[in-house]
Amino acid sequence: MLSRDEVLKIAKLARLTLTEEEIAFYQKQLTRVLGHIQDLNQVPTSNETFVQHVPLDAEPFREDKAEPFANHEGLMGNAPAVENNCFLLPTIVEHS
Amino acid sequence: MEFGTQTIEALLSGYQKKEFKPSEVIGAYLENISARDKKLNSFLQVRAEETMAKAKALDGKMGEAVNLPLFGIPIAVKDNFLVEGWQATAGSKVLSGYVSPYTATSVKKLQEMGAVIVGKVNCDEFAMGSSNENSAYGPVRNPWDLERVPGGSSGGSSAAVAAGLAAVSLGTDTGGSIRQPASLCGLVGLKPSYGRVSRYGIVAYASSLDQVGPFSKTVWDSARVLEVMAGFDNRDATTSKRPVPRYTEELKSNSKRAFTLGISRSWLEGVDPDVAKSFEAALEAFKKLGGKIVEIDLPHTKYSLSTYYLIAPSEASSNLARYDGVHYGYRTQNAKSSEELYSRSRGEGIGREVKLRIMLGTYALSAGYYDAFYLKANQVRKKIQEDFEKAFTQCDFVATPTSPSTAFKLGEKTDDPLKMYLSDIFTLPVNLAGLPGLSIPCGLDSKNLPIGLQLIGKPFGESDLFAAAHSYEQVRGVFPLPSIAKGKG
Numbered sequence: 172m173l174s175r176d177e178v179l180k181i182a183k184l185a186r187l188t189l190t191e192e193e194i195a196f197y198q199k200q201l202t203r204v205l206g207h208i209q210d211l212n213q214v215p216t217s218n219e220t221f222v223q224h225v226p227l228d229a230e231p232f233r234e235d236k237a238e239p240f241a242n243h244e245g246l247m248g249n250a251p252a253v254e255n256n257c258f259l260l261p262t263i264v265e266h267s
Numbered sequence: 268m269e270f271g272t273q274t275i276e277a278l279l280s281g282y283q284k285k286e287f288k289p290s291e292v293i294g295a296y297l298e299n300i301s302a303r304d305k306k307l308n309s310f311l312q313v314r315a316e317e318t319m320a321k322a323k324a325l326d327g328k329m330g331e332a333v334n335l336p337l338f339g340i341p342i343a344v345k346d347n348f349l350v351e352g353w354q355a356t357a358g359s360k361v362l363s364g365y366v367s368p369y370t371a372t373s374v375k376k377l378q379e380m381g382a383v384i385v386g387k388v389n390c391d392e393f394a395m396g397s398s399n400e401n402s403a404y405g406p407v408r409n410p411w412d413l414e415r416v417p418g419g420s421s422g423g424s425s426a427a428v429a430a431g432l433a434a435v436s437l438g439t440d441t442g443g444s445i446r447q448p449a450s451l452c453g454l455v456g457l458k459p460s461y462g463r464v465s466r467y468g469i470v471a472y473a474s475s476l477d478q479v480g481p482f483s484k485t486v487w488d489s490a491r492v493l494e495v496m497a498g499f500d501n502r503d504a505t506t507s508k509r510p511v512p513r514y515t516e517e518l519k520s521n522s523k524r525a526f527t528l529g530i531s532r533s534w535l536e537g538v539d540p541d542v543a544k545s546f547e548a549a550l551e552a553f554k555k556l557g558g559k560i561v562e563i564d565l566p567h568t569k570y571s572l573s574t575y576y577l578i579a580p581s582e583a584s585s586n587l588a589r590y591d592g593v594h595y596g597y598r599t600q601n602a603k604s605s606e607e608l609y610s611r612s613r614g615e616g617i618g619r620e621v622k623l624r625i626m627l628g629t630y631a632l633s634a635g636y637y638d639a640f641y642l643k644a645n646q647v648r649k650k651i652q653e654d655f656e657k658a659f660t661q662c663d664f665v666a667t668p669t670s671p672s673t674a675f676k677l678g679e680k681t682d683d684p685l686k687m688y689l690s691d692i693f694t695l696p697v698n699l700a701g702l703p704g705l706s707i708p709c710g711l712d713s714k715n716l717p718i719g720l721q722l723i724g725k726p727f728g729e730s731d732l733f734a735a736a737h738s739y740e741q742v743r744g745v746f747p748l749p750s751i752a753k754g755k756g
Contacts, residue, residue: 178626185584185629186591186606187622188614200623200684201630207685208573208640216646228508229462233501242351245368249595258594261602 173202270295271431272752275340275488278434282333289329289339289383293322296341296385300432303751307430309407309423311346312354313386321383335381336495342377343433345424346387347394347470348479350374353384357470358392358402358420361590361597361616371468372503373437373479373496380495385433388423392618393587394439394472396420397447397690400681401620408677409452410749411716415674418448418690421482425452428482431752435492436482441472442575443670443694445480446706450669450719453708453746454482455489455736458694460727461701462507464493465500473582474505476575476698484748486707486737490514493729512730521734525557528722529662531565534693539672545710545718546668552742553666553735563658563665567650571696572688574651577631577644578699583621584628590616623684652700659725664735667693669706669719693721703729707736708746717746 178198182189189197240246252259270292273281281287297315304310325332325339332338344350347357349367356362370378378384391401399407399422407422409415410430417426421438425448428436438445440458449456457480464479471477481492497511528550535543550560592598592612599615602608617625631640658665670690680687697704702723709720720739724732 181626181630181633183610184633185622185625186588186609186613187617187625188607188610189622190614193622196619197623197626201626204576204623204627204684205630208577211570211573211577211643211647214567214570214647214650216643216650229505233504240368242368245351245366249365249368251592251595251598260593260605261608 173198173205269754271299271754272748273434274485275337275434275483275491276485278340279338282329282338285329289325290319290322292339293318293341293383293385296433299430300386302754303430304432306413306751307408307410307426308405309388309426309430309432310343310386311356311389311404311423314353318383318385325381325383332381336491337377338381340382341385341434342382343386343388343424343427343436344374344384345390345421345436345438347390347439348374348437349468349470350384350387353387355387355470356404357394358390358404359616359618359621360403361613363403363597365595369468372465372500374468376496377492388427388436390423390438391420392621393470393583394420394441394444395583395620395624397443397687398675398677398680399423399448400677401618403618406677409674410751411453412674412714415676415716416451418451418670418674420444421448424482425449425454425456428452428454428484429749429752431748435488438480438482439469439472440478440480440698441476441579442698443691445482446694446704446719446721447670447691449482449706450708450721451674451717453717453748454484455486455708456480456482456706457489457493457729458697458704459493459497459729460703462505463497463703463727463729465498465503465506467500467502471586473579474586475582476579478698484746486733486740487515487518489705490518490733507727509727514730514733517730518733518737521730523738524734525559526553526664526731526735527559527561527662528553528664528666529561529563529658530666531563531568534565534568534667537671538668539712541712542668542670542672542718545712546720549709549720549739550666552739556738556742561662563661565654565658565665565696567647567654568696570647571651571699572692574644574647574699575695576627576688577640578648580624580628581631581641582628584625584632587617587621587625592616620684648699651696655696655700655702655723663725663731665723667721667723669693669721673712673714673716673718697723702726703732705732705736707739709743711747
């Protein structure tokens with residue numbers, strides 16, 4: 172069973188605040204899934220093999236050309252808070 | 268005239284013969300939605316006025332535009348696609364109120380060819396789930412039995428088409444999210460080859476696995492949608508430059524070919540008896556068409572679930588890091604630091620299953636565990652891919668039931684994640700190997716619930732897949748629709 176501290180460490184890395192109830196819930200659920208996943212250790216594999224998932228004729232490289240985005244209003248319209256056309260965030264450094 | 272049960276093919280033919288106009292058809296579908304969807308909860312957004320204006324504009328263009336490949340076809344789009352001006356919640360509270368500033372390439376191509384969006388449809392949050400019970404906006408119900416799930420994650424897409432609320436719909440498939448709900452709702456569902464359709468404008472889940480595909484009543488309809496939306500896109504670096512075949516034409520010329528189907532018997536253990544019976548009957552039908560059935564070995568497919576539940580959550584933990592309450596989406600109140608702003612916005616805005624997968628991925632990628640988990644999973648993934656390569660030297664397709672069971676009851680599998688994950692046991696390896704997979708209805712079980720047959724093809728082998736499924740469809744006959752699609756129930 173994953174410990175409470177292990178769950179809290181993962182949650183911190185994932186930037187997720189969990190309630191007490193959730194901590195206990197994910198202790199069980201993560202343990203259950205990670206337990207199942209151990210069956211991969213039965214498969215002999217060598218370090219060289221890695222998957223090729225991109226089609227061979229795809230071109231991951233293209234010219235890095237900036238284009239103006241037409242719907243500026245649409246982008247800013249989704250912000251939780253805006254001031255002077257900038258994303259507004261809570262103050263994190265207090266004035267003394 | 269009643270609308271809701273027609274195929275795309277039938278609607279196009281009706282437009283050609285001037286039997287009806289787009290505004291009549293679209294208007295009827297919008298009425299179906301308002302009359303029937305209270306029971307199903309498949310639609311998350313409908314903009315009737317704007318949609319009717321689009322349909323009326325098409326009425327005026329019937330002379331010149333009627334030959335467009337999707338002229339006046341009502342389509343529903345999963346809520347993880349971006350359509351300019353429409354919401355895109357991806358079934359999550361963290362994206363509630365989000366309005367798309369641009370349109371996904373796949374959707375844009377369909378719109379340019381005459382399709383009209385009738386609404387955005389419900390799904391499991393961030394496309395993570397097999398029952399549509401993980402949506403922040405409530406579960407979708409199966410049109411065949413309202414006590415049961417429609418499958419997931421594209422549950423709204425499948426319920427909408429099965430109930431006659433759209434002629435066709437779009438979904439995404441990362442581990443079975445098109446094929447499994449298509450199977451549970453009695454539809455044709457296609458996950459194309461990785462790289463066949465652009466993902467630009469789709470809310471990303473696991474980028475090495477995600478694909479876009481259609482839900483439809485027939486194979487021809489599926490082929491029509493794919494031939495319109497497939498192809499290279501400069502905005503998705505993983506799309507292939509291979510030319511897109513005219514699938515609807517090739518399907519007719521190729522369907523007389525006799526195909527060889529590969530079956531892995533050991534993989535099929537544990538399937539519900541009704542599903543197994545129906546699957547065997549479908550194989551017999553292929554034999555009658557002159558096809559052959561051969562035994563193949565796929566020794567690593569049994570590791571698909573573990574492989575998938577390391578790779579997909581790892582990619583998801585990275586893709587979903589962007590939901591931090593800063594630029595868009597849900598933001599927590601009264602955070603005292605930036606750290607608290609991110610963690611609390613995410614903790615409060617993201618749902619149960621998605622948090623589980625983010626944490627699984629974070630764990631698998633964290634220092635000291637990467638080699639044991641993520642790297643190992645990718646090595647096994649390669650073995651799964653090689654199993655299929657080997658199998659395809661003996662057969663044209665691999666055949667399986669799409670799902671080991673028919674539609675299950677709401678709440679039946681929500682307590683144990685592994686129980687739920689097993690619903691996708693036959694679909695997961697197809698994404699891991701990047702192959703095309705198609706689910707086609709092949710029967711009803713003793714409870715009158717649809718059963719699906721999955722055909723898995725070679726990379727970019729959609730043409731053959733359509734041809735085989737089309738010939739099978741001819742011998743199977745027209746598959747029934749649930750009574751709600753005919754305005755009853």
